[in-house]
Amino acid sequence: MKKIIIRVESHSSSGVGGMESRIKEFTKVLENDYTFLTNSKFLYKSKFFGEKNIFSNYFSFVGILKDIFSFRNFDLIDSNGLRDNLISSLNFLLFWICYKVRKTEFFLTIHGNQGIEENKGIKKIVYDFLFKIGLLLSNKVVVVSEELKFYLIKKYSLNSKKIEIIPNFVKFQEKKFENKNNKSILVSRLDNHKSQGILKAIDFCLKNKLELDIYGSGSQLENLKEKFKTEEKINFLGFVKQEEIDYRKYNLIFAMGRALLEGISNGLIGILLGYDDLVCPISEQNYKKIKYSNFSGRGVEKQNIDLKNIGQNREEVFELVKNDFSLENLKDYYK
Template identity: 25%
Template sequence: MKVLHVNAGLENGGGLTHIVNLLKEAKNEGKDFELLTLAEGPVATAARKAGITTHVLGAGSRYDLAALKRLRTFINDGHYQIVHTHGARANLFLSLIHTKIKAAWCITVHSDPYLDFEGRGLMGKIFTKLNLRALHKADCIFAVTKHFADLLEQKAKIDPAKVHVIYNGIFFHDDSEIPAKYDDQVYFNIVNVARTEKVKGQELLLKAIKKLDDSHVRLHIAGDGSQLENLKALTRQLELSPQVTFHGFMTQKQLRNLYRRMNLAVLTSYSESFPLVLLEASDNQLPILSTAIGDIKMMIPDQEHGFIAKIGDVDSIAAEIKRAVNMDPAALKAVALREKKYVAANFSVEKQLASIQKVYDKLAKH
C-alpha cells in the first residue's frame, strides 16, 4: 500500500514529532509511506534526518492556489492509495482537489478545530470554517483523543462512522538506555516543555510556584513563543527570578540532558490533545503532572501513576506540585517507573501505526 502524508511543513512541536515518529516506524516495518510538505521547513528537515522519503511541493503561501494543480498531479502520478493530511493548511489544499484524485483521503485532528485560529479575528473565523468543511469532505478522520472525536461528531456533525480515536505514541527506550540522573540534593527541579503560548498556561504554573513559597523549588521552562517576554515579566513581578530559568527552544538531545537534572515534568495547559511531551518525560523516568486536559486520565489513570490538577486552577496546581515535592524520593521514583511501564505498554508508536493501518486497509478495499 502506497501512502502519502501531507503537512504544511512549518510545524515545530508535537505535530512534527507525531508525523516523523509515525513515518519512521512505517519505514522500520518496511511500509511504503512517504511525506510531502507544502513548503520547506522543520518537518521536511526532521523527516530527511530520519531517513524518510520526503518531497516538498514549494507552495508559496496559504493562498498559493497555483500549487493545487501540482499537488493533484503529484498524487495521481505517484499512484498513492491513501493521502493523509495533518494541519489546517494541508486539509484545505486537499479539500480543493479531493474529487480529482484517485486516493482515499484521511485527516488527523491534532487539536481542537474550533480553537486553532482563536484570536485571529475575521480571518481566523474564515479559516475555522474552511477547516471544518475539509473535515466533512474527508473519507476518514483520526482523532487523537475521544474528546476531539466527540466534538467532531456532536458539534461539527461529522458522520461518526468516519471518526476513529487513535492515541499518540512515541518510541520508548529500555531503562538501560536512559542516562543516569544527577542527584541534586539542594533543589527540587520542575520542567515544563511547551510553546510559550496562552493555551499552555505557564502563567498558572508561575503563580502556583509563587503560592508554594518554597525557595528549594526550581522551575525550568523549555520553549519559545509569543508569550515568552510576558512570562519573563510575570516572573519578575512575582519576584521569582532566582527560581525560574527560561531555556527557550531546546532540541531533543538538549531536553534529554535537562531531564537528567529534573524531579518532575509539569504541563498546565488549558487545552491539549494527548501530549507527547509527557510521554517523552515519562520515557526519561520522570513523574508527570498535568491539568485535566483531553483524555489525560488515559495517560495518568490514578495517583499511583502521576498527578492531575484542575484546569485553570492555581490552587489545585500548587497542591499537586506540593504533593510531589513532599513525597519521599523513593516513592516518587516508584510513581515514575510505574507510569513508564504503563504508557510503554499502551501508547507506543508501534500500536499507533497498527491502529491506523487497519483503517487504511478498510478504505483500500472500498
C-alpha cells in the same frame, strides 16, 4: 511502500509542538515515502522532518495555486492542523479536489479543538461550514483521543465509523530510572495562550526552591526571560529537539499533551500543566480521565501539589502510560 504527502499547518512562531513532534516520530516508524508540505519557515529551513520538505504559504492565493498544481503524484495525503483560518480552510478544500480527481486517499488528522472553539461571529459560521465539508469529504478522520472523537460526532454529526483514534504514541525507555534531585523541566511552546500556566509553574518552583529548565520557543519567550532574568534557578534553554533532551537530569516534568507523555516515558514524575494553572500530578486515580482528554487537562479537577507525596506511584503510572502509549503499538493502528 506508499508515496504520501503530509500537510503540516503550524500555528506557532516556534513551529514545533505536539503535532509536529508526533508527525516526525510516526513517520520514522512507518515505512513509506514521505514528503512534507508546511507553512512554517522554521520547519522548512531547519529540515525538521528531513530532506523532503516543501514550503507553502497556505494563507495566500499563490500558496493555494502552488499546492494544487505542483504536488499531485501521491497515493495518499494526510492533512494536519486545519483549524482556524478561512483562507487555509479554502486551500484545504481546493487541495482535496485536486487529489480527488486522481482518486487519491485523503486523511484529515485533528489534534485538538481549541482553535475551532476560538472562532466567533461570521468567521465561526463560515469556518464551521468549510470544516464540516472537509470532514465529510475525507476518506478517514484521525483523532488523538476519545474526547475529540465524541466532540466531532456531537458538533458535526460525523459518522463514528469514519473516525479512527490513534493516540500520541511515544518511545519508552527499557530501563526506568529515578532521581532524587531538585531539578525540574518544563516543555511547552511559549505562546500567549499558555503563558499563565507557565507562570504558575515557575512560581511553584521558586516557592519550593526547585531549579527549572524551560525548553521551548514562542512569542512570549523574550518577555519571560526579561521577567525572570534575576532568578538563577530559572533557565530558558529555547527550542531543543526532544531526542536531544537529557531527561536523566530531572525528577519532575511540567507539561501537557505529548510533551508530558514523553517525560513520563523517560521515568519522570508528571505534573499536568494547564493553560492558566497547574492542574495536578499524574496518578493512578486520575489517569483515566486525563487520558480521555489527551493529557490536556480539560475536565480534570485541579489538585493541590505536595512535593512530599507526589511520585510515590511513579512505577505504576509509568506502566499505565506505557501500556496505552508505547510507540511499539503504532504499526498495528496503521496496518
